[in-house]
Amino acid sequence: MNFIIPYFTFTQIHLGSVTIQVWGLMVSLGFLFALFLSLRKIEKQNVRNLSRENIWDIMIIALVGMVVGGRALYVISNFGEFKNLVEIFYLQNGGLSLIGGVVISAIAICAYAKNKKIDIWKLADILIQGAVVALLFARIGCFLIYDHIGKITNLPWGRLYIDETVRHPVVLYHIISCIIILLIIHYFKSKRLKKGALFLTGVFCYIIFRFLLDFLRCSDLAICDSRYLSLTHTQWILMAVASFVIYLLLRRTELFSQKRKIKL
Numbered sequence: 001m002n003f004i005i006p007y008f009t010f011t012q013i014h015l016g017s018v019t020i021q022v023w024g025l026m027v028s029l030g031f032l033f034a035l036f037l038s039l040r041k042i043e044k045q046n047v048r049n050l051s052r053e054n055i056w057d058i059m060i061i062a063l064v065g066m067v068v069g070g071r072a073l074y075v076i077s078n079f080g081e082f083k084n085l086v087e088i089f090y091l092q093n094g095g096l097s098l099i100g101g102v103v104i105s106a107i108a109i110c111a112y113a114k115n116k117k118i119d120i121w122k123l124a125d126i127l128i129q130g131a132v133v134a135l136l137f138a139r140i141g142c143f144l145i146y147d148h149i150g151k152i153t154n155l156p157w158g159r160l161y162i163d164e165t166v167r168h169p170v171v172l173y174h175i176i177s178c179i180i181i182l183l184i185i186h187y188f189k190s191k192r193l194k195k196g197a198l199f200l201t202g203v204f205c206y207i208i209f210r211f212l213l214d215f216l217r218c219s220d221l222a223i224c225d226s227r228y229l230s231l232t233h234t235q236w237i238l239m240a241v242a243s244f245v246i247y248l249l250l251r252r253t254e255l256f257s258q259k260r261k262i263k264l
Contacts, residue, residue: 004166005159010144023141027066030137034130035059041126049118050126058109058127065105066096073100077226077233098138099234103241121196121252128202129185135206136178143171149218168216177209197252200245207242211235 013020038055074097075088081095082088109127113120142148149161150168158166185202214232218224225232 001156003157005169005172007146007160007162009146023138023145023147026137026141026144027134030134031059031063033137034127034134037130037133038127041129045122045126047119047122047126049116050123054116054118058112058123061108061112062105065108066101068101069104070096070098070101072104073097073233097234098135099237103237119195121199124196124199128199129182129189132178132181132185132202132206136175136182139171139174139178143169143175147171148174149221149224150216151218152220167218170213170216173213173216174209177206177213181205181209194252197249200249200252204242204245204249207238207245211238211242 011022013022013025035055038059039052042050042052042055071088074095075082077097078095109123110120112118113123146159146161148170150159150170152165153168154166155168157169159169159172161167181202184205185198188198188201214225214235217232219227225234228236
């Protein structure tokens, strides 16, 4: 039996003279849920210099960083799409890179935490679950607007594209990966891990899923991601980030602890 998802796009909601972008709505809902989860966590954990007001500040910083960083990397990677420099600022036309947004947001949040003397690793552990939930909502938005088109597939499942080809439902794979990451985080948060290890575990899982799923993205259409030596620009960035995350994760889990002296 084949499970083929028919072609459809749901990009806008019209409320009289007001037009709401569906993807932006889902991202906003994701940020609200992330905010709610983070506020609940700081009530249960006593982190020095971290208050509810700080969480609000951090969410605003993350939102601005996602827009600025996401747009910047998208423009750099797809500069040929723009007829003039003014079009770079036409955010209503779409075009954001998740990785670019995450990197800029992370840098900005770290700078804020350092300025406020907040323990960055404890903060990261508090934020990671909400961050994955926000990502899950964003991916649902991607599914609704039919973003991230997959390669043509002969598997018994797929999603019909406008050209009547059946393609990998890449966004559904991303949604499933987010759910798996949330389950992993839920499992490890009850373990006695060093601070920061929970965050790094979640990030590492995302890197693995995202790197592998990029191989299933389309390469036969004009709107597909550009590739360099058969890898997308996101995969190249992920490889660089992964090596650093692995190093930090091993340090956090004490696998790089000093060798014990053997007594004879």
